[in-house]
Amino acid sequence: MQILVPILILLPLGVKSWHIHSFSTNHILRSSTHTTLNKNQRDFKPIQLSQSDVFEPSYSSEVYFWSKERTEDEIIKYCARSLFPHEEFSVARKRIEVISPELPLLVIHDFLPKDMCEEIIKKAEQNGNLKRSTLGNSQEESTERTSSTTWLRKEQCEIPLEILSNKISRLAGIPSQNCENFQVVRYNGNGEKFDLHTDHLDSFNDLDVRGRLATCMLYLNSARSGSECGGFEGGCTQFPEYDVEVQPKRGSVAFWFNTVERPAFNDSSEGRGFSDESFLNVDLRSRHAGTPVVGNEKWVCNRWMHPVPFMVN
Known part of the structure; x- marks a missing residue:
């Protein structure tokens, strides 16, 4: 599948105040990560945990937070209350x-402890199913995306993925049953990358799961900084619309919405939820790229959210 859009060329605007840098790019938006995914993704069995550090999702707010535009201050207060109570x-x-x-x-630090990030990497390696990443509905290999991918269910890495799942649901306001399994991606240090793309395409509305409302990407290890030993070079996540690139930091997440529409999951007057007549339009501001990785491996864990239940409980 191909989408024709103009070539995007950005001029440097200076370095941002956080660990996110400005950049220039002329990539072409051509494809998306795959939404239909592997058929066995729906083979999901919920688990019960009693650990006190597991976050229980809460949707008690009268109005779904993300169903309308918010100020930076409102977002910070919401995230602080929801994630670090x-x-x-x-x-x-x-x-x-x-x-x-x-x-x-958003970028949120200390979203998951470092030891849990390491455990996710270990489980992904033990899974023994890392395969070349693919693009679009055709699941074809491409030079635009040169990495390896595997999928983990929560029971395969119980405590870390249960905590991660519940915190993501708190952040996004989207129930976990509307989320895909966890995609763990490894980029080898020989220049593997992911060119400019969106995680949602308008054509995904024809699928049963209707498309990816939002993305939460957890960095499982860190890029090298300064004289620091270990880590990898490159591997930033570029967002050309905002002229920034996010430096991978273990335990941090990048979170964003992929669609113009953000259906509320309640019966409030400001959001009646998602219906069969609803159409999710891709928000091109969400296009992003993973720059080439040099040196050691880069690992990330993706979680995608849908407007309808994705997994069979």
């Missing part, structure tokens, strides 16, 4: 970076 606000807010209130596009 046991910390003082002055501490929690330092973990939250709002690149843009609209898309929205």
Whole structure:
């Protein structure tokens, strides 16, 4: 599948104030990651955990938070309350970076402990099913996306993925049954990359799961910085619309919406939910790219959210 869009050329605008840098790009948006995915993704069995550090999703708010535009201050307060309820606000807010209130596009640090990130990598390697990543509905290999992918269910890495799942649901306001399994991606240090793309395409509305509302990408290891040993070089996540690139940092997540529409999952007057007549239009501001990785491997874990239940419980 191909989408024709103009070549995007950006001029450098200077370095942003956070660990996110400006850049220039002339990539062409041509394809998307695959939504229909592997058929066995629907083979899902929920698990019960009693650990006190597991976040239980809560959707008690009268109005779905993301169903309307929010200010940066509102977003920071919402994320601090939802994700770091046991910390003082002055501490929690330092973990939250709002690149843009609209898309929205956020980077949240210390989202998952480092040891749990390492456990996810270990389980992905033990899974023994890392395969060349593919593009679009055709699941074809491409030089635009040169990485390896495997899928993990929550029971394959119980505590880390249960905590991650519930925190993502708290952040997005989308129930976990509307989410895909966890996609773990490895980029080898020989220049593997992912060219400019969106995670949702308008054509995905024809699928049963209707498309990807939002993306949460967890960085499982860190890029090298300064004289720091280990890590990898490159591997940034570029967002050309905002002229920034996010530096991978273990335990941090990047979160954004992929569609113009954001159906609310409640019966409030501001959001009646998703219906069969609803159409999700791709928001081109969400296009992003993974720059070539040099040196050691880069690992990320993706979680995609849909407007309808995705997994069979």
